[in-house]
Amino acid sequence: MCGRYALAMRPSQIRQLFYQENMPVDDAPADEGEGAPRQSYNFAPGYNGVVYRADVGDRGGASSRGSRSQRQARQQQQQEVEQGEEAQVDERGKRDEGTITDKDDGEAVEGDQDTREESVEHDDEAGNDEKTTGDGAVRAEGGGSKARTRARYRLQSMKWGLIPFWTKRNPDYAAVLKTINARDDSLAQNGGMWNTMKKGKRCIVVVEGFYEWLKKGPKEKVPHYVKRKDGKLMLLAGLWDCVEYENSEDRLYTYTIITTSSNEQLRFLHDRMPVILDPGSEEIKTWLDPERNEWTSELQSLLKPYKGELEVYPVSKEVGKVGNNSPTFVIPVASKENKSNIANFFQSKGGGGGGGGRTGKVKPEVTVKKEDGEEEKKTVEEMQKGVDDGGMGTPSSKQGVKREVGSPDLEDVPPAKKKMVKEESASPVKTRPKISATKNQTRSPAKSKAKAADHGSQKITKFFGNSA
DNA sequence: CCAGACGTTGTT
DNA sequence: GTCTGG
DNA sequence: CCAGACGTTGTT
DNA sequence: GTCTGG
Numbered sequence: 001m002c003g004r005y006a007l008a009m010r011p012s013q014i015r016q017l018f019y020q021e022n023m024p025v026d027d028a029p030a031d032e033g034e035g036a037p038r039q040s041y042n043f044a045p046g047y048n049g050v051v052y053r054a055d056v057g058d059r060g061g062a063s064s065r066g067s068r069s070q071r072q073a074r075q076q077q078q079q080e081v082e083q084g085e086e087a088q089v090d091e092r093g094k095r096d097e098g099t100i101t102d103k104d105d106g107e108a109v110e111g112d113q114d115t116r117e118e119s120v121e122h123d124d125e126a127g128n129d130e131k132t133t134g135d136g137a138v139r140a141e142g143g144g145s146k147a148r149t150r151a152r153y154r155l156q157s158m159k160w161g162l163i164p165f166w167t168k169r170n171p172d173y174a175a176v177l178k179t180i181n182a183r184d185d186s187l188a189q190n191g192g193m194w195n196t197m198k199k200g201k202r203c204i205v206v207v208e209g210f211y212e213w214l215k216k217g218p219k220e221k222v223p224h225y226v227k228r229k230d231g232k233l234m235l236l237a238g239l240w241d242c243v244e245y246e247n248s249e250d251r252l253y254t255y256t257i258i259t260t261s262s263n264e265q266l267r268f269l270h271d272r273m274p275v276i277l278d279p280g281s282e283e284i285k286t287w288l289d290p291e292r293n294e295w296t297s298e299l300q301s302l303l304k305p306y307k308g309e310l311e312v313y314p315v316s317k318e319v320g321k322v323g324n325n326s327p328t329f330v331i332p333v334a335s336k337e338n339k340s341n342i343a344n345f346f347q348s349k350g351g352g353g354g355g356g357g358r359t360g361k362v363k364p365e366v367t368v369k370k371e372d373g374e375e376e377k378k379t380v381e382e383m384q385k386g387v388d389d390g391g392m393g394t395p396s397s398k399q400g401v402k403r404e405v406g407s408p409d410l411e412d413v414p415p416a417k418k419k420m421v422k423e424e425s426a427s428p429v430k431t432r433p434k435i436s437a438t439k440n441q442t443r444s445p446a447k448s449k450a451k452a453a454d455h456g457s458q459k460i461t462k463f464f465g466n467s468a
Numbered sequence: 469c470c471a472g473a474c475g476t477t478g479t480t
Numbered sequence: 481g482t483c484t485g486g
Numbered sequence: 487c488c489a490g491a492c493g494t495t496g497t498t
Numbered sequence: 499g500t501c502t503g504g
Contacts (some may be wrong), residue, residue, distance in 0.1 A: 002487080003487025003488080004487050004488080005487095027487050044487070044488085045487065105492085177487080180487075211487080212487090213487075213488080221488085223488095319487070319488095320487090321488075321489060321490095322488065322489070323489095
């Protein structure tokens with residue numbers, strides 16, 4: 001499902017919005033430069049996106065941390081969890097209380113220093129511009145000398161398509177494509193690829209909205225855009241990891257987006273949707289809590305269909321072509337029932353459609369930017385070619401309301417990045433696979449076991465606040 | 469013991 | 481159809 | 487996720 | 499890295 005989304009905002013702007021939601025950002029990537037997140041209304045797998053996470057260190061997973069004895073202790077805990085999951089939650093909470101300032105989450109004595117130093121170095125490589133303390137904690141604001149420490153949280157640039165830390169060589173594209181999403185029911189199972197990350201490398205993936213293609217026939221697909229009705233950033237539950245290929249010094253950070261069943265509102269469009277969490281909510285705090293190092297039913301229960309209100313409407317087919325990028329991709333396209341959607345949009349925007357149309361009789365015109373820098377002008381009519389219906393989404397398109405984060409800002413179209421990141425690096429790879437043997441088309445044996453998400457919903461609270 | 473998978477969506 | 485690129 | 491390419495020999 | 503299959 002979630003295989004394409006919109007994120008046109010700069011990290012600095014995202015940081016500001018996080019601040020308003022009382023979500024601390026102790027570090028963030030630079031807006032521009034090598035390794036900076038891509039700003040695009042057509043964000044695709046393989047791009048560098050914006051991820052929010054607790055600063056637990058790159059090795060901050062449940063598996064590869066701590067001394068041998070600590071690990072054994074954890075295994076014991078894990079067995080307990082398997083035996084009696086429900087009862088375990090409470091005990092977990094108690095344990096956490098005692099470890100808030102203890103920094104017991106694994107980074108033991110030795111080798112600790114190295115890890116932290118490296119972590120700081122790589123922050124620079126990833127385009128982060130602020131210095132870090134590297135200790136994964138920070139003084140709470142206004143606490144005076146008695147200030148307690150709280151976990152550090154950071155925005156970070158990472159690549160979409162998770163590559164596990166144990167991976168030896170650069171995986172092919174098909175493999176990466178399979179890890180742009182992680183199923184909630186896969187996380188519910190005990191073993192498997194997600195096992196280490198779900199314990200210690202949970203994150204939030206920052207988007208403005210995502211695209212889904214409605215199948216209207218065997219051949220015809222109509223892209224739809226989905227965003228929050230309240231205009232806030234859409235925060236998706238995710239996992240991240242950091243890999244260092246053999247014979248390489250470089251660390252590669254990647255992420256995946258967790259999917260679950262669709263809610264009622266999106267059912268017409270697709271049967272799956274990303275897990276959406278509300279900004280500033282207790283759920284996000286729980287999901288990112290670095291002190292939770294085991295997978296519990298509490299964490300699993302966060303992965304449920306979204307209960308809040310979304311806005312869904314058909315958009316231009318131009319978005320289908322990767323490399324196209326335009327703010328028009330997130331505005332509704334006219335349907336038979338509502339031919340004037342787009343014209344209304346441009347008029348309400350104050351008559352300047354992106355260097356295109358004037359108000360009045362002139363047809364609205366937009367500019368579609370290719371990633372290589374070329375530009376192409378199109379009238380709205382042209383853009384709607386082939387789009388007939390799509391009425392079910394019922395776009396409301398009231399632009400006047402507040403500042404809608406998901407709405408395009410035509411006066412501030414972020415410059416499309418011209419350079420594709422050349423990854424390959426020092427690795428033979430890709431060479432001459434011309435004659436490849438037939439790929440394995442193994443049928444998926446429908447794993448599941450799907451522990452149906454229970455219905456419990458949590459309320460939004462004040463949040464992270466300064467310390468706890 | 470070693471070797472190999474591990475992940476998703478969609479479509480039929 | 482299958483594979484690659486973004 | 488979707489779109490688009492997918493092939494060879496020989497000659498200059 | 500960890501688990502499964504042979």
